[in-house]
Amino acid sequence: MELVINGDKVEVPSTVETVTNLLQNFEVDQKVVIVELNGTILEKKSHQESRLSDGDRIELVHFVGGG
């Protein structure tokens, strides 16, 4: 499946079916990330049920602490 993540086309493995899978695939802790799927910000509790399909546009912004 091909997704558009932060503006780049990315091929993800077929095991990635939900937003939770996607975050696990990128090793991003879901507590510290804001996910926008096709223009809508997802609530963290809906990551598990948010299914992904080919061509979905995803913006991922994760918080970091350094400075």
Add this chain to the structure above:
Amino acid sequence: MSERYSRQELFTPIGVDGQAKIRSKHVLIIGAGALGTGSAEGLVRAGVGKLTLVDRDYVEWSNLQRQQLYSEADATNRIPKAVAAKKRLEDINSDAEIESHVMDVSVEEMEQLVNNVDLVVDATDNFDIRMIINDISQKHNVPWVYGACVGSYGISYTIIPNKTPCLACLLESVPIGGLTCDTAGIISPAVQMVVAYQVTEALKILVEDYESLRSKLVSFDLWKNQQTGINVDKMKKINCLSCGDDRTYPNLAFSKRTKTAVLCGRDTVQIRTPNPIERDLDKLASILSQQGKVSQNPYLLSFTKGRHRLVMFKDGRVLIHGTKDIAEAKTLYHRYLG
């Protein structure tokens, strides 16, 4: 002197009026590391009237690659960052008033520092202090600009009380652990990019051009050639305890005030005394010199014993290098300082 800001005054969104506004404003920067030195230099060159800069640490060689106000002499002599930065900033612009404090900022300090401040710029390295800044900003109705970076990645967001979501609205829980500058490294262009975002937002706020503020949470990765932004306006929560209708400012509660902290990627633990004290560094030096290697400058005393090094500041704080273990650090603290 009138030539000094001519190019900035030619920039229409600022103009002569905007320049006068910048000159009349007071900015507080928490942290004088990479982001703090960048923002401080940017704002002082831009002609901010008063800048207050606060930092708890001293200059080390590993800082020089990206912390733009410091020199080799500052690292060799272990000059506190707040002291070294103030000197350099005064050399850059003698017209700006620079106040600096060698201080660890927690709730009590923040309550004092925020008085008569128009804007707070976050240049810290952890979320404990950011959440305190967040609640102080809401309580005192002062905007602040979050910024952070690690590796080639950076992120920034501008928080305007009663308008935008606050940091607590965006974060369901405070990120702990994760990558830091000490574990994942950092390249200076990532710092400069975050500084560019923060200083630009600061200038908009100082000239009161609120319409032009960026409402998106912005992030980038310079090495991976990525840049993105998410409009997070809808994430403002009416039941947020920091900015909502029934706010309690949970991050200002006594239980949140930590007295020990593991410093960002430095194999170092900081210990604060429960109450402010003034350490007699000369007396301490004569006692400790019988136990190990001691060196001293007017601001701090360094004591090396085996693989550990203790650095004692006049304000009572001690940095214990060579451990990440708070219990071990406390043991060393009490062994040598009672």
